[in-house]
Amino acid sequence: MASAANANLNAVRETMDVLLEISRLLNTGLDMESLSICVRLCEQGINPEALSAVIKELRKTSESLKASENSTS
Amino acid sequence: MKASSSSSITELLGALCDCSLSGVSWKRRSLGTVSRESFRRTLKKRVYGALLSKLFQDGTKGPVPGQSAAANTPPRNKVLMICFDLRVAGCREEAERLEGQLERLPEGTSSGLQEVDAVLELLVHLAGSAPPAPSSF
Numbered sequence: 021m022a023s024a025a026n027a028n029l030n031a032v033r034e035t036m037d038v039l040l041e042i043s044r045l046l047n048t049g050l051d052m053e054s055l056s057i058c059v060r061l062c063e064q065g066i067n068p069e070a071l072s073a074v075i076k077e078l079r080k081t082s083e084s085l086k087a088s089e090n091s092t093s
Numbered sequence: 094m095k096a097s098s099s100s101s102i103t104e105l106l107g108a109l110c111d112c113s114l115s116g117v118s119w120k121r122r123s124l125g126t127v128s129r130e131s132f133r134r135t136l137k138k139r140v141y142g143a144l145l146s147k148l149f150q151d152g153t154k155g156p157v158p159g160q161s162a163a164a165n166t167p168p169r170n171k172v173l174m175i176c177f178d179l180r181v182a183g184c185r186e187e188a189e190r191l192e193g194q195l196e197r198l199p200e201g202t203s204s205g206l207q208e209v210d211a212v213l214e215l216l217v218h219l220a221g222s223a224p225p226a227p228s229s230f
Contacts, residue, residue, distance in 0.1 A: 028205050030205075031199065031203060031204060031205030032204075032205035032206060034199070034205075035198065035204040035205055035206055035209060038194050038197050038198045039198070039209075039213075039216070041190075041194045042172070042191065042194045042195065042198070042213070043216050043219075045191045045194065046172075046216050046217070046219070046220040046221070047221050047222070047225065048219035048220060048221075048222060049219070049222055049223025049224075050219065051112075053112055054109065054112045054113075057105050057108050057109050058109075059206065059208075060100075060105055061105050061106070061109075062211040062212050062215060063206065063207055063208050064101075064102050064105070065208075066144075068211045068214040068215035068218060069214070069215075069218055070144050070147035072215055072218035073143045073144070073146075074106070074109070074140050074144055075219060076143075076219075076222060077139050077140065078109065078113040078139075078140060079113065079222075081113075081135075081139055082113040082136075085117055086116070
């Protein structure tokens with residue numbers, strides 16, 4: 021039982037490493053933490069296209085916040 | 094909130110908001126009108142807005158000619174199409190690395206994940222959305 025769980029954990033780890041490398045090569049801008057959150061959201065059934073819209077919206081908003089921070093400092 | 098301890102969709106979306114807010118100085122901001130918490134609330138509203146607007150678009154979308162073919166293309170094939178585009182653009186090395194990683198990516202349950210194709214689909218949608226990395230001299 022424990023060895024099956026370990027094997028699954030190793031498979032997930034390996035898959036995550038490959039996904040992160042693909043993500044980097046595609047220049048998606050996701051780091052390991054964001055990618056693992058996205059993976060879990062996809063596992064929960066969130067539509068990937070909708071999730072990409074969410075990520076783009078988050079980037080747009082946080083970039084405008086950072087830009088306003090730079091202009092006031 | 095740590096992503097590793099969250100499991101529900103709302104918690105995971107909150108963790109995603111936190112990730113996007115990293116690097117913002119809140120010490121100076123807290124003196125003004127925008128606090129981290131109020132900004133986080135605004136961000137979450139926008140996140141749900143983006144998520145729901147997509148949901149409603151999906152519901153009203155009819156069979157648009159030309160769109161269904163792309164929608165039905167498996168994500169692995171979409172990545173291969175990106176590889177082809179990279180080759181055409183003269184980025185042979187990147188194309189080969191991408192193809193190599195795609196071959197390494199396990200399919201189905203052997204990946205340890207249930208929705209590996211959905212994740213790949215997400216990466217295709219986000220492809221090229223980040224600013225290019227600064228070239229080193």
